[in-house]
Amino acid sequence: MCELTFHAKQRLRLRIYELKSSGVCIDDFEQEIIKAIEHACNGEYVKVRNDQHILCMPINKCGNVMVIIIYTSIKYNGKKTKIITVIPTTKDKTIKQYCN
Numbered sequence: 001m002c003e004l005t006f007h008a009k010q011r012l013r014l015r016i017y018e019l020k021s022s023g024v025c026i027d028d029f030e031q032e033i034i035k036a037i038e039h040a041c042n043g044e045y046v047k048v049r050n051d052q053h054i055l056c057m058p059i060n061k062c063g064n065v066m067v068i069i070i071y072t073s074i075k076y077n078g079k080k081t082k083i084i085t086v087i088p089t090t091k092d093k094t095i096k097q098y099c100n
Helices: 006-021 029-041 094-099
Strands: 048-051 053-059 065-076 079-089
Touching: 006 029, 006 079, 029 053, 029 065, 029 079, 053 094, 065 094, 079 094
Parallel strands: none
Antiparallel strands: 048 053, 053 065, 065 079
């Protein structure tokens, strides 16, 4: 359930780089995101909407950053597929969409 695909890891690293480059985060930001992913992997989701389990965690050491983790279970070619999406963001619109 908790393995991120290679593509997801690349996108996550790019987003982390963008946020760090904008000056909102300190050096251990990546470790904070890993902690959030571990919480999600332990089933600590706070919202269930349709087929999505959602966890929103603020990153205390970063300026106004929320990590949104979305776990989706879908059927694909007759098999259940699990997708985990990790969105580190400062965008209010995204935060409201998933966390409110």
